[in-house]
Amino acid sequence: MIKIKKLLSPCITLIIILFSFSSCEEKDEKEPPTVLAPEQIVEVDQAKEMYDRYTDRRVPLIQHYEDSIDRAHYDSKILQHKKAKSKAIDSNSDKKFDVARYVSYDYKTIKQYLAYIEQEAKKANVEISSLRFYFSNYPDKSFFDNKDSVLHPRQNSLLLSPTLKKGDREYLFYIGGTKTEEQAILLTDNFGEINNQEIGATDRMEDKAHASILPNLTNTTTNPALNTSFYSGTSLTMNKGTGAPPPWNEN
Structure with a gap:
């Protein structure tokens, strides 16, 4: 009985080692490769700076242009109504254009x-x-x-x-x-x-x-x-x- 145990012990150890290697290889095969960041990735502070520059240099121009169109349309309605008071027109005249960001x-x-x-x-x-x-x-x-x-x-x-x-x-x-x-x-x-x-x-x-x-x-x-x-x-x-x-x- 002791001899059988001595013979089985190395076999069991070998099986455990082989199983461990097999599990590691299987795990490695399932792990996807690391995806590298594209060269075009920018830092968050750079993104913030570019966003703010658009806010300062582009949004006011778009806002002014679109609001001027609304104002011209509003003035045209005023002339058509011959200075008649209209709550709907007055409320629309103060509405500002929302610039998409x-x-x-x-x-x-x-x-x-x-x-x-x-x-x-x-x-x-x-x-x-x-x-x-x-x-x-x-x-x-x-x-x-x-x-x-x-x-x-x-x-x-x-x-x-x-x-x-x-x-x-x-x-x-x-x-x-x-x-x-x-x-x-x-x-x-x-x-x-x-x-x-x-x-x-x-x-x-x-x-x-x-x-x-x-x-x-x-x-x-x-x-x-x-x-x-x-x-x-x-x-x-x-x-x-x-x-x-x-x-x-x-x-």
Whole structure:
């Protein structure tokens, strides 16, 4: 019995050692690699300085311009009413324009958007080279079909749109073609049509039909020069974020 115990003891020890190594290797395999911070990360104090500079150098200009429009509209109403007193007009005349300070998206929406544009680019056999954030501005009216309440008339916003690289430069693009053969249709830097297809075509899209970048916008645009036949297809440009003025209740 003592001999059996002596024989089993080294075996049990060896099994424990092997199991420990196996557990460590399995744990190492499951641990994700460390993600390094991008070079574009800025320090918090730098972010604060840039935010404050915008507050000092841009917000007052926007505020003054938009308030002047409201004031002109108010004065016009006064003339139309021939100095008639109107409580509604008086209350609107003192209302100041809220200057947007940021645009936000739900984190899941951002992840969904990135997955979506990668999916559509893969269908067209192209690779996304960058993601552009365009400054934009809403007109003084309801701009989208759903009348989204978070989209404030005249406030600044952002357009997110991917680019691909062709030759020595990058282009905005959207997806055109057919369901069986989709292509990436290139655009100018201001979302305009590229007439020269030798410049604007990818390897799979010569002499193909055009598609749209912003199908939701074409039904409401007032630009008579816009080629509506060109703007019809699958857009990769995202907007409709939650824009917000500064939090007035913060100290």
